[in-house]
Amino acid sequence: MNIIIIVAIATILILTHVFKISSIELWSLMIGLLVVSIVSSLFSVAAANRPTQDLLNAIIHISGEPTATPPPNPNDKRYAGTGFQAALQTLYELASHDKAIPETSTVSETTSIIESALNQTTSGLVVLDHDRNIAYSNHAAPVHIDQNNKKSLTLLFNGTDTLDAWLDTCEKESVHAEHIWTRIGDKLPEEEDRHLFDVIASYEKGTKSETVITLIDRTDIYNVNEQELDFIAFAAHELRGPITVIRGYLDVLEDELSDVLKDDQHELFRRLTVSANRLSGYINNILNTSRYDRRHLSVHMSEESLASVYAIIGDDMSLRAKAQHRLLSVSFPADLPTIAADPASLSEVLGNLIDNAIKYSNEGGAINVTAEVKGDFVEIDVEDHGIGMPGNVVGNLFQKFYRSHRSRETVAGTGIGLYISKAIVESHGGSISVRSEEGKGSTFSAFIPIYATVADKLQASDNSNQGLIEHGDGWIKNHSMYRG
Amino acid sequence: MAIHTILCIEDDRFIGEMYVRSLKKAGYEVDWVVDGNDGLITARNKSYDLMLLDVMLPERRGTEILDALRGGAQDLIPNTKVIVLTNFEQDDESRISMQKHADAYLIKAEITPKRLIEIIHQLDAA
Numbered sequence: 001m002n003i004i005i006i007v008a009i010a011t012i013l014i015l016t017h018v019f020k021i022s023s024i025e026l027w028s029l030m031i032g033l034l035v036v037s038i039v040s041s042l043f044s045v046a047a048a049n050r051p052t053q054d055l056l057n058a059i060i061h062i063s064g065e066p067t068a069t070p071p072p073n074p075n076d077k078r079y080a081g082t083g084f085q086a087a088l089q090t091l092y093e094l095a096s097h098d099k100a101i102p103e104t105s106t107v108s109e110t111t112s113i114i115e116s117a118l119n120q121t122t123s124g125l126v127v128l129d130h131d132r133n134i135a136y137s138n139h140a141a142p143v144h145i146d147q148n149n150k151k152s153l154t155l156l157f158n159g160t161d162t163l164d165a166w167l168d169t170c171e172k173e174s175v176h177a178e179h180i181w182t183r184i185g186d187k188l189p190e191e192e193d194r195h196l197f198d199v200i201a202s203y204e205k206g207t208k209s210e211t212v213i214t215l216i217d218r219t220d221i222y223n224v225n226e227q228e229l230d231f232i233a234f235a236a237h238e239l240r241g242p243i244t245v246i247r248g249y250l251d252v253l254e255d256e257l258s259d260v261l262k263d264d265q266h267e268l269f270r271r272l273t274v275s276a277n278r279l280s281g282y283i284n285n286i287l288n289t290s291r292y293d294r295r296h297l298s299v300h301m302s303e304e305s306l307a308s309v310y311a312i313i314g315d316d317m318s319l320r321a322k323a324q325h326r327l328l329s330v331s332f333p334a335d336l337p338t339i340a341a342d343p344a345s346l347s348e349v350l351g352n353l354i355d356n357a358i359k360y361s362n363e364g365g366a367i368n369v370t371a372e373v374k375g376d377f378v379e380i381d382v383e384d385h386g387i388g389m390p391g392n393v394v395g396n397l398f399q400k401f402y403r404s405h406r407s408r409e410t411v412a413g414t415g416i417g418l419y420i421s422k423a424i425v426e427s428h429g430g431s432i433s434v435r436s437e438e439g440k441g442s443t444f445s446a447f448i449p450i451y452a453t454v455a456d457k458l459q460a461s462d463n464s465n466q467g468l469i470e471h472g473d474g475w476i477k478n479h480s481m482y483r484g
Numbered sequence: 485m486a487i488h489t490i491l492c493i494e495d496d497r498f499i500g501e502m503y504v505r506s507l508k509k510a511g512y513e514v515d516w517v518v519d520g521n522d523g524l525i526t527a528r529n530k531s532y533d534l535m536l537l538d539v540m541l542p543e544r545r546g547t548e549i550l551d552a553l554r555g556g557a558q559d560l561i562p563n564t565k566v567i568v569l570t571n572f573e574q575d576d577e578s579r580i581s582m583q584k585h586a587d588a589y590l591i592k593a594e595i596t597p598k599r600l601i602e603i604i605h606q607l608d609a610a
Contacts, residue, residue, distance in 0.1 A: 233573040240571035240593035245498040251596035252506055280593040287573050298576055
């Protein structure tokens with residue numbers, strides 16, 4: 001191209017007779033022009049090539065091929081006016097999109113797998129934000145959506161031990177906390193399609209998912225237990241009917257026949273009465289045990305004097321001791337402070353302890369029931385001078401169905417009396433213990449809180465044991481994990 | 485006002501007869517009905533000083549009877565004292581809601597007629 005132009009210029013110059021074809025000036029001009037044009041075209045080629053080269057470099061960089069050249073800088077001054085800056089920028093942007101796109105697709109894939117898994121599981125998962133709004137809930141979670149599209153949990157917590165109450169405490173006191181509730185229903189017992197959950201909440205202050213709640217559907221297990229409870233309640237009803245009649249008519253008859261009965265016949269009547277009374281006591285033990293094992297046992301405490309609690313069973317115990325030829329002596333100090341007690345339950349405990357004392361002592365043996373103040377508690381002692389126990393037996397004594405090897409052979413029993421007594425005493429916020437020496441006898445001690453020491457807690461919790469249980473080392477707190 | 489007239493709503497014949505016999509012997513005037521519907525009708529037709537109310541009753545449960553009589557805005561038996569007498573182990577909620585409307589709540593197997601009369605005397609004194 002350059003050569004054609006130069007030749008054309010030379011031809012014009014020759015034709016216009018400016019230069020002769022043989023003149024040195026013409027040739028030197030032509031050579032000069034040639035050199036200038038070659039040099040200038042070299043520059044223009046380089047300039048024209050640069051964007052292509054940079055484009056190539058940019059692509060090499062984007063594709064991730066190893067290269068020594070630095071990636072072209074779109075902010076380079078050279079590109080400013082040419083529009084190549086925009087082109088390069090677009091390229092880089094596209095490339096970064098290209099990189100991001102495969103990543104998001106993996107994340108969303110994982111998210112969708114997790115989400116479908118969460119919706120597939122029978123366990124509920126609920127995430128609460130800082131304001132306790134439901135940020136996420138899966139299908140199994142018992143969540144209600146109201147007209148304003150606001151989600152809320154439909155769990156019915158027992159008493160004051162609620163999620164909200166726990167979160168209140170967490171917000172005040174904790175950075176990280178965990179709590180477990182068992183046997184929490186999402187509907188009332190009579191309602192259809194009711195589910196029972198174990199609820200596990202974990203709290204982490206300040207995070208996006210501040211509270212994570214996992215709900216394990218235990219409906220199958222707990223429903224069976226509910227049915228068992230129903231069965232036991234109905235069975236007890238059936239058993240109590242005849243006992244009512246036997247006790248009632250014995251009472252009536254003994255009264256009406258008192259003039260004609262001879263001494264030993266009175267004694268026979270007494271044995272009948274004692275036996276019928278014991279039956280009714282055992283039914284209470286079975287019912288209470290069943291309730292306790294399902295954590296349905298609640299005691300409703302009020303201010304009581306120990307004497308008035310004992311009076312519920314006093315006549316029965318005297319009669320029982322007399323019929324079995326034991327010397328029962330009961331003496332409580334007149335100035336004993338009042339206790340916080342559920343009279344019916346605590347009288348059952350005393351009945352169980354005295355019943356055991358009678359069972360495991362000998363004819364004519366003395367049984368002493370006494371009480372004294374021990375710190376914040378009233379200690380009630382039931383002491384016998386019977387067969388006693390070796391140390392290795394004592395540790396197992398309060399376990400369900402436990403019977404010592406020897407007592408299994410010699411003394412009848414179900415092995416739930418002490419188990420349920422311990423449960424009842426502990427649900428009073430108290431404790432029970434035993435001292436025993438083989439061949440010399442045993443002393444069972446029940447510690448029941450003095451009313452004045454727990455009055456405010458009781459009043460705050462509507463006289464149920466909730467307040468005490470939560471603050472003391474009571475049985476619900478300690479046992480709920482592995483019971484049920 | 486001393487308790488004199490008693491309505492006993494009890495479906496178990498042995499238990500019902502036992503209470504009626506003892507209460508009559510003790511000088512009370514006793515009417516005895518065996519099913520829940522009759523119980524509710526009788527309680528509404530005549531004013532008794534005391535009602536002995538079983539829980540597990542045919543036709544209408546004791547809980548329903550008590551609810552019908554005392555659960556509304558108006559107490560339909562303002563001059564009657566109520567002793568719930570049951571052998572059925574109710575759940576806490578039902579028991580507490582019955583106790584609210586009753587003067588006493590007793591397990592039948594735990595008391596004898598003699599003890600029941602003592603309790604009635606106590607109610608009289610209160």
